[in-house]
Amino acid sequence: HEMSKPLARYKDDEDLEKMLMAREREDDPMLEYINRKKAKKNVTIDSHSRKKPKKERPTYKGSYPPNRFSIRPGYRWDGINRSNGFEQSWFAREANKVATAELAYKWSVEDM
Secondary structure, eight states, X not given: OGGGSOSSOOTTOHHHHHHHHHOOOTTOTTHHHHHHHHHHHOEEXXXXXXXXXXXXXXXXXXXXXXXXXXOOOOTTOOSOOOOOSHHHHXXXXXXXXXXXXXXXXXXXXXXX
């Protein structure tokens, strides 16, 4: 589609106008308002019943420790890690397995 257009683009080019209007600029004074309005309108349709629209739930905005299932904490989480250390030791074991396998492979192909 873009290849069929001429190299020189003019003011009356509708695609160029749409592209420029969709671009978000950081110095735009209305950007925060538009983003808030988009967030309010961000309504997804429930997959089970097509009748009721569902609003997107808020998410936690900070950093959090990784876990085995990549589950984000709830938006009301206070940032205090109350785990017993199992996840951290699990990640250490997994990294150790990968490192050992890589070392074994390098050792096996060392003399080739």
